[in-house]
Every structure is written in C-alpha cells, then in structure tokens.
Amino acid sequence: MAEAQQVQARTLPYVAAITEGIRAVMLEQDNAFIAGEDVAGAGGVYGYYNGLLKEFGPERVYDTPISEEGIVGLGVGAAATGCRPIIDLMFMDFLGECMDEVANQLAKMRYMFGGAATLPVTMLTMAGAGMSLAAQHSQSLEAWLCHLPGLKLVAPTTPYDAKGLIIAAARDDNPVIVMLNKMSLAIQGEVPEEAYAIPLGKANIVRPGSNYTIVAIGRMMHEALKAADQLAELGIDAEVIDPRTLQPFDTATVVESVKKTHRALIVHEAVRFGGFGGEIAAQIQEDAFDYLDAPVARVGAPFSPVPFSPALEQHYIPNAERIVAEAKKQLGL
Amino acid sequence: MSDEISNEVLFDLHRRMVRIRRFEETAGKMMEDGKIPGALHLYVGEEAVATGVMAHLSNQDQITSTHRGHGHLIAKGGAFDRMFAELFGRATGYCKGKGGSMHISNMELGMLGANGIVGGGPPIAMGAGFSNKFRKTDNVAVCFFGDGASNEGSFHEAANMAALYKLPVLFVCENNGYGEYTPQANHQAIVDVADRAQGYGMPGVIVDGMDVIAVYEAAGEAIARARAGEGPTLLECKTYRYYDHVGVRGMGLTYRTDEEVEEWQKKDPIDQFETRLAEQGILSAEAAQAVHDEVLAEIDKAIKFAEDSPYPEPEAVLEDVYA
Numbered sequence: 001m002a003e004a005q006q007v008q009a010r011t012l013p014y015v016a017a018i019t020e021g022i023r024a025v026m027l028e029q030d031n032a033f034i035a036g037e038d039v040a041g042a043g044g045v046y047g048y049y050n051g052l053l054k055e056f057g058p059e060r061v062y063d064t065p066i067s068e069e070g071i072v073g074l075g076v077g078a079a080a081t082g083c084r085p086i087i088d089l090m091f092m093d094f095l096g097e098c099m100d101e102v103a104n105q106l107a108k109m110r111y112m113f114g115g116a117a118t119l120p121v122t123m124l125t126m127a128g129a130g131m132s133l134a135a136q137h138s139q140s141l142e143a144w145l146c147h148l149p150g151l152k153l154v155a156p157t158t159p160y161d162a163k164g165l166i167i168a169a170a171r172d173d174n175p176v177i178v179m180l181n182k183m184s185l186a187i188q189g190e191v192p193e194e195a196y197a198i199p200l201g202k203a204n205i206v207r208p209g210s211n212y213t214i215v216a217i218g219r220m221m222h223e224a225l226k227a228a229d230q231l232a233e234l235g236i237d238a239e240v241i242d243p244r245t246l247q248p249f250d251t252a253t254v255v256e257s258v259k260k261t262h263r264a265l266i267v268h269e270a271v272r273f274g275g276f277g278g279e280i281a282a283q284i285q286e287d288a289f290d291y292l293d294a295p296v297a298r299v300g301a302p303f304s305p306v307p308f309s310p311a312l313e314q315h316y317i318p319n320a321e322r323i324v325a326e327a328k329k330q331l332g333l
Numbered sequence: 334m335s336d337e338i339s340n341e342v343l344f345d346l347h348r349r350m351v352r353i354r355r356f357e358e359t360a361g362k363m364m365e366d367g368k369i370p371g372a373l374h375l376y377v378g379e380e381a382v383a384t385g386v387m388a389h390l391s392n393q394d395q396i397t398s399t400h401r402g403h404g405h406l407i408a409k410g411g412a413f414d415r416m417f418a419e420l421f422g423r424a425t426g427y428c429k430g431k432g433g434s435m436h437i438s439n440m441e442l443g444m445l446g447a448n449g450i451v452g453g454g455p456p457i458a459m460g461a462g463f464s465n466k467f468r469k470t471d472n473v474a475v476c477f478f479g480d481g482a483s484n485e486g487s488f489h490e491a492a493n494m495a496a497l498y499k500l501p502v503l504f505v506c507e508n509n510g511y512g513e514y515t516p517q518a519n520h521q522a523i524v525d526v527a528d529r530a531q532g533y534g535m536p537g538v539i540v541d542g543m544d545v546i547a548v549y550e551a552a553g554e555a556i557a558r559a560r561a562g563e564g565p566t567l568l569e570c571k572t573y574r575y576y577d578h579v580g581v582r583g584m585g586l587t588y589r590t591d592e593e594v595e596e597w598q599k600k601d602p603i604d605q606f607e608t609r610l611a612e613q614g615i616l617s618a619e620a621a622q623a624v625h626d627e628v629l630a631e632i633d634k635a636i637k638f639a640e641d642s643p644y645p646e647p648e649a650v651l652e653d654v655y656a
Contacts, residue, residue: 070490070493074459082464100453116438
C-alpha cells in the first residue's frame with residue numbers, strides 16, 4: 001500500500017470506498033460532474049452515489065434518462081469542451097446500448113483529430129455474476145474494451161483499490177473505464193481517509209510466491225488467494241498478481257514473476273474463449289517462452305451466457321476449487 | 334429578403350457559400366484524378382445550410398458535423414491549406430493526416446468533427462451543450478445531421494436529453510431527401526423531420542434549405558433562443574445534394590432521376606442568391622465573379638501548400654492514441 005500514507009485508515013466495505021473515491025474527485029475537480037441512470041435521487045442501484053446529490057447539489061449530480069448512448073455522448077461532448085465528467089453505466093452489459101459512443105467516439109476522437117481533443121471521462125460500470133441476475137446483468141466484458149486503442153480500463157476488487165483507482169482514473173486525461181464487481185460490494189478492507197491515486201498500468205503482487213504464478217482479474221483475485229492457500233498444502237508457493245489495470249496492461253510484472261516461477265495460470269470471470277486471459281498468455285509466451293515449464297493455464301467461465309438459477313450460476317463462476325484443479329493438472333499432481 | 338440584414342452580412346454569406354462550392358468542386362476533381370485517397374462525401378448543393386447557420390456562431394460555439402463535413406468546417410472558418418493537407422493525408426493537415434475527410438475537425442474553431450458514423454454527432458453536440466450550460470457560458474452547440482440520421486437511436490436520445498435539460502443546442506436537419514441511396518419515402522413514414530421535435534418538447538421549424546437568407550433568419554432565432562436559456566430547437570432545412578452519396582457522379586444514377594436533379598439545380602443556392610443581390614444592386618455579377626476568382630486563387634495556393642507538405646512519419650501511427 002505504498003500509494004497512500006495511511007494517516008487515517010479505517011475498515012470500509014468496497015461500496016463505501018467507491019463513494020469515497022468519487023467524492024474525493026468531486027472535491028478536487030470543480031469541472032467534474034456525475035451523470036447516469038438513478039445516480040442522483042436514488043444514489044445508484046448499488047448505493048455508491050449515496051449522499052453525493054445532497055453534498056454537491058443538482059448542478060453537479062444528474063439523473064439521466066435511460067439512454068446509455070446519450071449518457072456516453074454527454075460525457076464525450078462535455079469532456080471535449082472542458083469538463084471532467086464522471087458517467088455511470090449501470091451494468092456493464094448495457095455496453096451494447098452505447099458501444100458506438102464508447103468504441104467509435106470516446107476511444108477514437110483524440111486520435112482521429114490528430115491529438116487535438118482531450119477526453120478526461122471516467123466511466124463507472126458494474127460487472128460480474130453471482131446475484132442470479134442472469135445473462136444480461138452479469139457479464140464481465142473487459143475483452144471488448146481492452147481491444148480498443150484509446151481507452152484505459154481498471155478493475156478494482158478491494159476497497160483500497162476501488163478508491164485509489166477511481167481517483168487515478170479521474171485525474172487521468174484519457175477516457176478510463178472503471179469496471180466494478182457486484183460480488184465485491186460487501187468486501188471489507190482498510191481505506192485511508194486521504195485522497196490517494198493508485199498508478200494506472202501497475203499490477204499488484206497481492207501474495208508473493210516462488211514457484212507458481214496466478215494472474216487473477218477482478219474478484220477472481222480473492223479466489224486465487226484461497227487457491228494459493230490450498231496449493232500451499234501441496235507444497236506449491238503461489239504468487240498472486242492482480243493486474244488492477246487491464247489497459248494498459250502491466251506485462252513486465254507478470255513476465256518477471258513467470259521468469260521466477262516457470263509456471264502461470266490466468267483466471268477471470270469472463271468467458272474463457274476469446275477472453276483477456278488469452279492475450280496475457282500470449283504476452284507471457286512471447287516474453288518468457290524459454291522460462292516456461294508448462295503451457296500457460298487458463299480458468300474462465302464456460303462458453304455460455306450467464307445462467308439464472310443459483311445452481312447453474314455457482315457452477316458457472318470460476319472459484320478457488322477450479323483454480324486448484326487446473327493448477328494440479330498443469331503441475332501433474 | 335430581409336431589409337435588416339446588412340450588406341456586410343450578405344457579402345459574408347455569399348463568400349462562405351462560394352468557398353464551399355469551389356472547394357468541393359476542386360476536391361471532387363482531385364479525387365477523380367486519384368490525388369485524394371479514400372471516400373469523399375461532397376456538400377455541393379447544400380451550401381446555404383451550413384452558411385446560414387454558421388454566420389451566427391463564434392469560435393467558442395461548437396458544431397458536430399456529418400460524413401459530409403467539409404462545408405461545415407469551411408463555413409466555421411476552416412483554412413483551405415490545412416483542409417487540403419488533411420484530405421491528402423499530410424502531416425500539416427488539421428488532423429495530422431489521421432482523420433481525413435470523414436473526421437476532419439478543428440477544436441480551436443469549435444468544430445468537433447465530421448463523423449463516419451451516421452448519427453454519431455447528436456450525442457456529442459448534446460454533451461457540448463451540456464458543458465456550455467454547466468460552465469455557465471452563453472455558447473451554443475449546433476448538431477448537423479441528415480434525414481437518414483434522424484432514424485438513429487442516438488439522435489432520439491440526444492434530442493430528448495437536450496430538451497429535458499433545456500440545453501443550448503440547435504439540431505439542424507439537412508434533409509436532402511436521401512439516406513445514403515434510399516429515398517426518404519422508403520426510410521421513414523413522415524415527410525417533415527421537424528414533426529419529431531414535438532415528441533421531445535422542442536420547437537420544430539422548417540425552412541427552404543436552398544435559400545441562405547431563410548436559413549440565416551430561422552437559425553438566428555433558434556440560436557438566440559438557445560443562448561437565452563430557453564432550450565433546443567429542431568431546424569429542418571429542405572435541401573439537395575447534387576452528387577452521389579459518395580464521389581462526384583451526379584447524373585445517371587439508379588435511385589433518382591436526372592430530372593429531379595435538374596429541378597433542384599434551378600433553385601441553386603448560390604445562383605439564386607447572386608441573382609437577388611444583383612437585382613437589388615448590392616453585388617454586381619462582375620463583383621460576384623471576382624469573389625469566385627479570389628477563392629479559386631486561394632484554392633490554388635492551398636493545394637500547393639498541401640502538395641508540398643510532408644506525409645506523417647511512420648512512427649506517428651502510435652502518437653495521439655493517449656494523452
């Protein structure tokens with residue numbers, strides 16, 4: 001936790017840390033405003049805008065119509081003309097409603113204009129399965145966004161990272177999408193009271209280890225830590241890396257780890273086929289092929305939409321047991 | 334013609350239209366000659382719309398444009414040399430050769446880009462209007478779009494939000510009767526796009542888009558309304574493009590008749606305006622011709638500048654992806 005000095009660290013849930021991050025941005029940036037569906041009067045469907053309308057007033061916190069393309073366009077047009085918008089896409093699944101504004105306008109405007117436009121947009125969106133919200137409210141679509149030059153993407157899963165990455169996103173002059181995770185909302189952790197930024201593009205070695213590397217995206221980091229404990233009983237000392245920023249991706253930290261451990265497993269909640277883990281695996285084999293003792297392993301969701309029934313959904317979401325099983329297969333244990 | 338419009342403004346309107354026409358005719362020829370790569374969507378025939386609107390705007394007022402965007406940039410004050418340089422893909426172009434015709438833009442002039450996506454502009458213009466109000470300026474954001482784009486969801490979301498928040502936005506529909514190659518009657522069940530304004534709670538106004546004075550007066554009212562904090566207006570300008578959706582072929586097309594093109598050309602915005610100015614003794618035919626000649630000379634110089642300009646270095650491909 002080098003980024004903050006921890007003058008006054010308290011234990012907070014992830015959801016409250018999100019609010020603190022947004023609030024810190026609103027306090028330090030006069031030209032920041034919040035716009036999204038149900039963010040003002042209702043405080044957001046998961047409550048992370050609670051209290052912000054009261055504190056900052058209706059001139060800085062806006063409920064919008066249910067118009068995702070309009071919301072992102074509002075962010076693009078306002079950012080290009082001197083504002084620093086914080087926009088909310090209620091569920092990541094709703095990217096389908098606004099993908100033109102995200103992919104063709106927000107991501108590309110600066111480049112298409114020869115660098116003349118600056119788009120400091122922060123977009124918060126909720127991803128992840130686990131609440132029986134079925135196929136259209138549970139996806140993790142980071143692979144869609146990491147494929148778009150011009151965007152940055154962060155995926156915090158601890159309270160500390162949520163606050164620090166939101167502040168870093170808002171201080172950055174590029175469009176940054178903050179991919180939140182709904183099953184992380186109640187996770188508790190220490191959060192300093194001060195405003196602090198976690199550098200974008202810097203992975204976090206959550207658990208140092210010597211002979212196995214697990215790269216875990218988003219909430220899968222917590223499952224990876226549990227898996228590491230189980231692997232320890234088998235004599236495997238796993239290093240767990242949370243990339244935190246997916247774009248730009250911190251290849252160097254991952255490669256350095258693999259050169260030390262000689263084995264790597266990547267886990268994400270998104271569908272495994274075509275998932276971002278494939279890119280990480282490719283990066284590892286490009287930069288550390290001679291160090292690998294086994295093919296890079298990947299754990300992800302099966303190739304199906306997210307199912308509704310808790311019985312199916314719990315089977316669908318990757319967990320510590322699946323990580324351990326895959327690791328044992330790779331290790332020949 | 335209104336008596337209240339000064340000769341200075343009339344001359345300005347005339348020159349802006351001539352600048353667009355001559356630039357576009359020249360660019361079309363250069364594309365045919367293989368000197369401009371990619372696709373060109375030419376604005377010839379629609380000059381009165383951009384001109385009549387832009388005459389009311391400062392550099393602090395923003396516009397969003399369409400795939401047919403050269404005319405908007407020229408009317409907003411775009412310089413020919415940097416425009417040709419961009420069309421030629423040179424490093425000195427407005428976008429350093431990264432955008433080309435479909436993304437030509439200039440932030441200093443408040444020109445937030447031509448757009449390769451039909452309907453790409455309205456949400457951005459709405460956002461700029463939101464910003465103008467949020468930052469407590471009296472600036473206006475103008476969104477140019479076509480009858481085709483009026484069928485995109487992005488237009489409906491932007492129009493609703495602009496009206497909801499009473500934003501200083503003007504939606505200018507350049508209804509040229511075709512969504513790309515499909516006649517209006519085959520792409521929407523209405524004749525007047527302005528009818529849609531009522532559905533968002535904003536005024537809808539229809540003008541003759543071939544008459545620069547009619548556009549100038551109607552746009553002036555709508556822009557004054559926006560600056561006064563009274564919200565957006567949808568201004569529909571009935572106009573026509575002489576050439577094909579893309580490129581310079583105008584006649585012998587399968588989806589429209591040559592007779593239709595000829596009928597619209599009888600109402601040519603520049604011919605019509607020059608005749609009126611001559612009849613009223615404001616601008617003689619000779620003086621009008623002198624404007625054309627001056628503009629052509631400026632174009633020659635601009636082409637020279639563009640041709641003499643370097644292409645971007647290969648390393649530039651990775652520049653400006655991020656700030």
